[in-house]
Amino acid sequence: MPRTLAEKVWEAHVVRRAEGEPDLLYIDLHLVHEVTSPQAFDGLRVAGRPVRRPDLTLATEDHNVPTMDIELPIADPVSRVQVDALRRNCAEFGVPLHSLGDRDQGIVHVVGPQLGLTQPGMTVVCGDSHTSTHGAFGALAFGIGTSEVEHVLATQTLSLTPFKTLAVTIDGTLAPGVTAKDVILAVIAEIGTGGGQGYVIEYRGEAIRALSMEARMTVCNMSIEAGARAGMIAPDETTQAYLEGRPRAPKGADWDAAVAAWQELHTDDDAVFDREVVLDAATLAPFVTWGTNPGQGLPLTASVPDPAAITDEHERSAAERALTYMDLVPGTPLRDIRVDTVFLGSCTNGRIEDLRAAAEVLRGRQVADGVRVLVVPGSERVRLAAEDEGLDVVFKEAGAEWRHAGCSMCLGMNPDQLAPGERSASTSNRNFEGRQGKGGRTHLVSPLVAAATAVTGRLTSPADLPPVSPSTYAGKGI
Amino acid sequence: MHTGRAVALRRSNVDTDQIIPAVYLKRVTRTGFEDGLFAAWRNDPDFVLNRPESQGATVLVAGSDFGTGSSREHAVWALRDHGFRVVVSSKFADIFRGNAGKGGLVTACVAQPDVERLWSALEAEPATEVTVDLNARTVSWGSESVPFDIDDYTRWRLMEGLDDVDLTLTHADQVAAFEASRPSWLPTTA
């Protein structure tokens, strides 16, 4: 019987199947961080159970960690307790940990792929909803709750009922300046924040195939914002080229065996999805959100919508509430919205290609007066790579702050937060009320739009900026 | 079977960042999260949970797409710690629903028109008692009774209060057999 990619990976991991019960699935890689794991380790301790496969488990510190003065003890005592608990738990249960100051520390979803740990056809879980990121490799990867974290630690398996399958096909070619972030924001606006519920999404089509691995991760990352547990992209030469030579990628004969197995990992031609959505890449443009859920987005050239024009009663009242919270007036061009802060980072857009793209826009330009710009690499390796290329200098000369790796202002658990009433353009993934700090207002954007917005202080795409004059370059000595 | 007073939360897309904001996630225990429940909204004295008639309520009746966003199980713990035993909505986010099942919080999925009628009944008479019957899969109030949806397995686990890890460990031989068959090229972290 023809099968989809998701079905193939699922079937290959079924440990036990019984009528009327969920399948028991084997988990190939379990990623752990400090926020959702302490209660799980506690559960093991109380029951006197070990971690079954510490060698398939990897922990890192990301959500709480400071992104400056990282050599000092963590100032917030409550954050420190949580990070210390992770360190003690990992030592006690033998789980490898990348701690603050380690070159492999960083956001859990940046660390796994860059080490080559995330590979096609694997099952990957983590107590974090953006685990969907790893689906970019053709892995079945999804977020779990703390009870499930405990279950995986104890048994290396999970009980699950199969997801339905949704194909999102992006045909055609993206215009210059249109990024993976714009693609996924447009997909979410199209299908809604609940549209992917119960599904694993497979992204396909010419525009997806043309994306780099890092851009594919951006797309799969935000599958959860469309309500889907997981997003997947079939592996191809791009995937292999990214993996080859990474520290944990197979080598020698193992590499050949792995590549042969990966070649089977695609949806069969006559496989049937439970649902299909098709978008034309040529119609996509830089996209920004105006509201308080990631589905409330529009092309940057549009204006703040008028709730009165929305026919669905629930969507209308949600839009009204969102505009009150965001302090926006219907009809205002999105390009007139002023921001106080630009955040460049997160597991959505904190990789080296994102930093390169933003630096290219900022090179020879200056951040607008009164705008704070935070550049937070997704991992320490990304930071070091950026510094090798001199990107840190570009950011600093433009007037941005260059930080250490972590989740940072994506969720404001560390000191990097918006003050009440402050407004940001953010490359992260959630514009929920208070997500970046109590009372803070968030517009989700691509790294290109973030960088251009930093220059003007208003939501802006690079195409709107005047060219950099050669004398500016000379003056800056770049 | 559970009977209690209910709160009408007329909002859709209640995400887990609203149920419990990130700054309240720093505890390393499984209890004590009630102070974070709807923390931002509770600053507003008119917020429904702050009203005197909402005190002691055990059933939350919310709009569609309840529990979207972050996978934080703390959202379930905060609702439970506050005293809620059941959330009624027309649509739940997948991860939230799974977490609720583990945390002993019942998620009763009813049709949106039924949610609307229940909201109206509660707003007309806040002392209305709501009964959620896991066995019969019904939500009832006054003279009304509507069906709700919950999968058999979750329902069985909620009724029996079973420990998932114990259940899985009864299949340890099958796990070991599967493990022995995994390709050798798969990565390890050690």
Ligand code: SF4
């Ligand atoms: S960067 Fe943001 S979305 Fe990603 S793991 Fe960290 S907090 Fe979660």
